[in-house]
Amino acid sequence: MERFGLNTEEGGAPMSNPYDLLEQQEDMEYGPERVGVTEEAVRLADLSGDGQASYDARMALMETAAMSGQSEKLFPAFAWCQHYAAQHPDEVDDHTLAWHHKWVLSAAHQFPQFPLSRIHELHGSYAQYARKLGAGARSSAYLQMKLAMHMGDPAAAQPAFNVWQVAKEDMLSDCSACEAQARAEYHVLMGDDGPCIKQGQLILKKKMSCGEIPHLTYGTLLQPLLRQGQRDLALQYAVKGRELVEGAPDFLSTQAEHLEFLALTDMSTGLEWYARHLPWAEQTRERRSQMDYHRAAALLFSRLEEEAVTLALSPEAEGWQQSGKYPVSGRLESHLAKARALATQFDKRNGTPHYTQKLARTLGTTGEVGL
Structure with missing residues (x-):
């Protein structure tokens, strides 16, 4: 069966078990085909009437969509999972749901039709959920800083940055590579090229990495390096960075940073x-x-x-x-x-x-x- 690249069961019949599809999509690269397979798993789970399967499929869909440049799909899936979790608290992992909540907060930045008041409500509910799990203030302050950075509001970003820096790491903190990248981006907002470059080079020197780092880092450094007269180093970073993000649907903004650099x-x-x-x-x-x-x-x-x-x-x-x-x-x-x-x-x-x-x-x- 050729639908979203789906494998078939023996004899050519399409897969009918949503968990088989969820297992299949884990071996696929992020992108439209993987999203399609995961959405098919959601459809099959709903048809089966198995609430737990529907929950698991939507949780997988949120991850796949977030990593495939289709974050608009997170909102209905997250709302469904929140409702299911409220009705079946013993069947869900609160920690994993909290991480998906973080993805939803970041995804909201992408859509101007998403009201700011609703974004603030989601931040408030996340903070309550984090406290319920025993987490400290670190991740909430971090997310507030990221929102202020998205809005271009240094006055709001600075106090959140200060809280984030002194709060202890906990179960909901981003990985060290992502947090280091956030510091570099914060310095860009504050107009501090020197600290941004220093932070970015620290990431590269220590070979800090995750699914998004150093991909984002190379793009972030290009304009600060140009402004500070370090053109040759910027050219080196541009070549390395383009190799990491070329053709990847989740890195369109970074591809835009490289396009801006190439225009110059x-x-x-x-x-x-x-x-x-x-x-x-x-x-x-x-x-x-x-x-x-x-x-x-x-x-x-x-x-x-x-x-x-x-x-x-x-x-x-x-x-x-x-x-x-x-x-x-x-x-x-x-x-x-x-x-x-x-x-x-x-x-x-x-x-x-x-x-x-x-x-x-x-x-x-x-x-x-x-x-």
Whole structure:
């Protein structure tokens, strides 16, 4: 049976046991096919009437979706699992559910239609849940800091950062690599290139790693290194970083960081990188990552001197031309309009001018780009 890459039982019949599919998806790379297999497991579990299987399948779906750039799928699955856990407290692992709660909090950053008031409610319920499990204040402060960083609010980020730094590690703390990366990103928000670079290089020197590190680290360091005149080192990090994130659907924002860097250093490679990752940038529902890509693409096309460029775009790409020739002005206008619209939506939701200002800083406040 060829459906989402599903294996079949002996004799060609499709799998009917959701746990068989859950086992199968664990051996797959994160991405649309794995999401499809896990969603099929949810469907089969629901049809079976086995509540525990439905819970387990949705927990697996949340992990797969979060790691596959489809975090919009976390919200209904998490709500279902919360309801099930309340009715069957002896059948669920509270610690694992709390970790999925953390993923939901991070996922909410991606969607400007998700009300800020609801995000604060979710933070409050997470803090209560963490205390119930006997965890300290560390992870709650960490998540509050990450929210403030997303909003571009240094005044709110700093006190949360201070609490996070002194609170003891506990069962809900992120891994040491992710926490080290968060420190580097915090310094970016605060405008401190030196501490950011120092923190990032510490991650690389110690070879700290997890599923996202050092992938994110290389992208984070590129602009601070350029601003501090360390172009050669930035070029080295760019090559290493691109190898780690190329084609990965969960790293669209990092791919955008590399695109922005290439727009400033190597536009030929930048055009290839742009074409390589444009399909997912157009398809994804993760709006913050999509905004990041449109902003970087607008920078790329704003710096091109040619009237038209040749691009190997997928036929599914918006505005695809069989000739492969694309007017630079049209690409610039399209990406700029989308980046501006999304920045406006996020700033309205967050109550800050952060993303509109970031777009202006990236492109420069020139009449040429209409800012």
